[in-house]
Amino acid sequence: MGDVNNGYKLSKKTRLQFGSAKPSNARKSNSRSESMPESLLSSRRRSVEANEGVEPNRKHRLGGERRGKGFDEGLERKRGMSAGAGREGRGGRMGSGGVGDVKLRTRINAERRLSGKLGKMRSVGGGDDDDDVMLRTRMGDERRGKREFDERVKARREGRGGRMGSADGADDGGEGRGGRMGSVDDDGEDVRLRTRVAAGRRGKREFDERVKTEQGMSTARREGRGGRMGSVAGADDGENVRLRTRVVGKLGKSEKGFGKGGDLDKESVKGERNRRRGGALEGYANKKKDKKDEEEVENDTPKKRKRIKLDPYDVSNKRMDDGVSMDGKETEKKVEAEKKTEVSKNAQFRAIQPSPSILSFVEDNLLGRRRSIELRRAGYNVDLSAPLDNIPHSTSSEREHCEENVFRNKLTFFAAANVSSSFPPADLPEIAFAGRSNVGKSSLLNALTRQWGVVRTSDKPGLTQTINFFNLGSKMCLVDLPGYGFAYAKEEVKDAWEELVKEYVSTRVGLKRVCLLIDTKWGMKPRDHELVHLMERSQTKYQILLTKTDMVFPIDVARRAMEIEENLKANKSVVNPLMMVSSKSGAGIRSLRSVLAKISRFAKP
């Protein structure tokens, strides 16, 4: 057993180290081979065991020398082959050094073949066996086949055309235009494959030609040439129908889009489409149409449209100008209505055409709002209070005396009454001044007598709360009445004032005239009319005085005067003319003095 191991080890060392053996390696390998199982021992060992009777070491040495000699010869041959035809792939074998080496090389070659390196390897040792022969034959065939293939490709690139045939196969009857890649072994399988590929190319080519033709025909239809799409292959079968459908879809047009002259085999396309859908849509459409017809037959009367009923009190659906009453807006609308009424009254007021006498009176007395420069041009000294009550173009720095002698007397307060029983005895002709609160009654007394400060005045309505009697000398008595209407006083107090005034103007003996003061800006109010009716009933002479004329335009002063005269022209107790005054500017004061002086002059005690 130890010889066998030594023979195995020595042959390997010999191959690697040209036959030299080393005892140390033998010992090492011996110890290793003892553990090697019997099944793994190679045929090489068995051949060594066949040389029994020879000293193992000597046999090994002789064999190694012989093998070394044969190896050298094989190596020389191999070098020559490698430099010549061996490199060109013609094969060739290296010589064998011995019988044992044949199987070893065979084994090594088999291992190398398995590793895929066979095509490039050369046999190290000699010795031919069947496997190597077959292997080399196959390798040579492959090399030849590759070489021939390369030659064909080269010839084709140089433009010689033709087809790439197989190395040893027959031509399969191709068209010759396309050029075919041949296989090394042109057997039946290759023929079928080429046939299939060629058929696929022909199919694609025919499809492209069809598409091109149909595109040309569709262009011709657009240009009005009409015509019908035919089948490229002749018969109009299902394949052509599908093709046209694809072409139409590709062009982005339905068959209807080709115009009236288009004869695009609509039935075929429609049939194809229905065939795809299975006719389900058409059946559904027909059923729906039939059902609609039945409903129309049953209901002869046309359907009524649904009308949406709107809630008139629903604010959310209403436009703003619908006039719907909304919370908090009723009062606003009332105010707006009143404003409209006021606007209409103002419009009526502005439509009044004053009489020429009134207009001339207004202009002569410079009534209405005037500018100071205008007053200066008229010769009045604007630095004085109530300048228009002065003499125009006066050189005196002081106020001239009143032209009416009666008004040159001193104004003296002598009685106040809040009830009728408190009235003083009527010894002098009395002239009373009545009107709404804050209309300027007390101010007018001061302006008439030019004695400012005798009668108390205030911008606060309701200052005068009793009937105040003033003597103007011994000739005349001036009476300041409390106002009526709005005042800063209690309602019952105001009612008492009104009753007292009414009693005084209706029952007072010695009352020669009641000057009813009316604010020029606002005109007569209902309470003014009440007092007018009362004086009409009591036949008390009254005369209308427009006050605060300096607050409005002259034309409006004339309009107001005209308006009041028109309203009171039917009254019998009213004394004309209507007087227009301004305690502030003094306009119309002199005219009023003249009127009142006549009363005192002609009044009987």
Ligand SMILES: Nc1nc2c(ncn2[C@@H]2O[C@H](COP(=O)(O)OP(=O)(O)OP(=O)(O)O)[C@@H](O)[C@H]2O)c(=O)[nH]1
């Ligand atoms: N611009 C202007 N203001 C006047 C005129 N007359 C009076 N006033 C002012 O009107 C306000 C009221 O004047 P009064 O004379 O107190 O009025 P009244 O009628 O006596 O008022 P009662 O005593 O409350 O009834 C005062 O501030 C005056 O200055 C006028 O002709 N023009």
Ligand SMILES: [Mg+2]
């Ligand atoms: Mg007063």
